[in-house]
Amino acid sequence: LLPSSKWVSPLLLLIFLQMPHLIAGRFTIIPPQNPVIAVIGEDVVLPCQLTAADNPDTITVQWILSRPPNKIEVSTYDGQIKEVRRDERYQGRTQFFQTEFRAGNVSLNLKDIKVSDKGKYTCSVSLNTWYDEVVVELDVTARGAKPSIFLEDYAGQGIGLTCKAEGWFPEPQVLWLDSKGENRTEKLTTNKKETLAKIYNIESSIIIEPGSDNEASCKIINHVLKTASESRVLISEPNVFFPTTSPWMAAFLVILFLSIATIAAVGFVISLMYEERPTSPTNVFSSSERLSTELDFRRAQSYAVAITLDPDCKHPELRLSEDKKRVWREAASPQPAAASRALLVVGRKGFVDGRQYWEVEVGCKGDWELGVLSQAARETVKREEAATLPGEGCWSLRRSQGDLFSSPEMIGVFLDREEGRISFYDAGMMFPIVTIPAGLTEKCLYYPFLSPGNSTGEQKPLTILPV
Numbered sequence: 001l002l003p004s005s006k007w008v009s010p011l012l013l014l015i016f017l018q019m020p021h022l023i024a025g026r027f028t029i030i031p032p033q034n035p036v037i038a039v040i041g042e043d044v045v046l047p048c049q050l051t052a053a054d055n056p057d058t059i060t061v062q063w064i065l066s067r068p069p070n071k072i073e074v075s076t077y078d079g080q081i082k083e084v085r086r087d088e089r090y091q092g093r094t095q096f097f098q099t100e101f102r103a104g105n106v107s108l109n110l111k112d113i114k115v116s117d118k119g120k121y122t123c124s125v126s127l128n129t130w131y132d133e134v135v136v137e138l139d140v141t142a143r144g145a146k147p148s149i150f151l152e153d154y155a156g157q158g159i160g161l162t163c164k165a166e167g168w169f170p171e172p173q174v175l176w177l178d179s180k181g182e183n184r185t186e187k188l189t190t191n192k193k194e195t196l197a198k199i200y201n202i203e204s205s206i207i208i209e210p211g212s213d214n215e216a217s218c219k220i221i222n223h224v225l226k227t228a229s230e231s232r233v234l235i236s237e238p239n240v241f242f243p244t245t246s247p248w249m250a251a252f253l254v255i256l257f258l259s260i261a262t263i264a265a266v267g268f269v270i271s272l273m274y275e276e277r278p279t280s281p282t283n284v285f286s287s288s289e290r291l292s293t294e295l296d297f298r299r300a301q302s303y304a305v306a307i308t309l310d311p312d313c314k315h316p317e318l319r320l321s322e323d324k325k326r327v328w329r330e331a332a333s334p335q336p337a338a339a340s341r342a343l344l345v346v347g348r349k350g351f352v353d354g355r356q357y358w359e360v361e362v363g364c365k366g367d368w369e370l371g372v373l374s375q376a377a378r379e380t381v382k383r384e385e386a387a388t389l390p391g392e393g394c395w396s397l398r399r400s401q402g403d404l405f406s407s408p409e410m411i412g413v414f415l416d417r418e419e420g421r422i423s424f425y426d427a428g429m430m431f432p433i434v435t436i437p438a439g440l441t442e443k444c445l446y447y448p449f450l451s452p453g454n455s456t457g458e459q460k461p462l463t464i465l466p467v
Ligand SMILES: *[C@@H]1O[C@H](CO)[C@@H](O)[C@H](O)[C@H]1NC(C)=O
Pocket: 045, 047, 048, 049, 097, 100, 105, 106, 107
């Protein structure tokens, strides 16, 4: 069934000479757009479309992967005996759309893509004496997880940061950038480990010296999908919160996760980590610093509004108290897939302008996430039963579990439409955690939201506090 190209052309020529009226351009295959890009673990359709719209079902379709010097007969539909054959390596992973054959669609559905599926596939179609083929190139890629930045250790006067990102393919590019988005000048070491499934786990380290730009971002770039994923760390001003020997020992880290789909602007998520210190931070403020941060906080707090949560815009696994001020998660979901999703509840009322402040008690344990959603993001969340946090129109502060760090127990959120920014405060200590210039200029509603994360039970709620 595999006519070698040496005799296909003379044969075709012969056919043309003998019966031109039968073939007269009746069948050709539309050349595909190459390459087709598939994501590892997902499905892809290898396209093969005939120009003729009404085809007899006696056509024979064959998909072959060339792996020089071998050829793998991936899947064949034999129109004479109406039977599908598959190579054993593709058992259960390929499927024709047989009902579409008549319409000339002889594409092959390839499931659960693996790295080894990358290659050139030939779709050949024959009917009686007619024959044509096209080559479809399949490129395989993996999106990979968002990078996470870890505070590794103090190295001399500097601090060592490590960025980890798993599940990338092909080998991604790793960049460390500063606050202006330019390459950092420090030397970095990057390890790329290939897993059994041939995808890459990345680990990249850098030592940031005192006095250099205090923002470091680790950016992982997938050149096939033309996407990048980025995490950012801000290292706080020295001597603000903690007594130190080295100024950088004082660092507390605010980590911003950014997912960047090409150049689309996205909302970002901030993950906050405090370094645990035995001394109370209040002791070490100089009195004037203390006063100015406290004044800033008091000013934000003066815009306090009452928030109630919306029972009609929440994930089904979340429970609300009767006063709609407290949210917690019911017992863990039996499906692990659901457990990994962000579970959130949105505030009943959105804000169109002005300034608003609210406080949330988060407790001292567990993961949580809270912040602000745009109206459009709220609609998405509502449609999908609040299953996932949207990438765009979402600004939030997140606590990720980690033994090294402790975190504040009361978070103040300040939505400042006049200045176009969102600030988060440690409401107990009355100091600012981070301010995000969110560019909230357009006239649309913005809603508060809370997500109690993956810890369950009524003992671990997030609670809106009266201010
Ligand atoms: C063929 O049909 C399948 C299933 O309906 C569809 O996904 C695919 O896009 C079609 N291919 C072409 C080339 O039209």
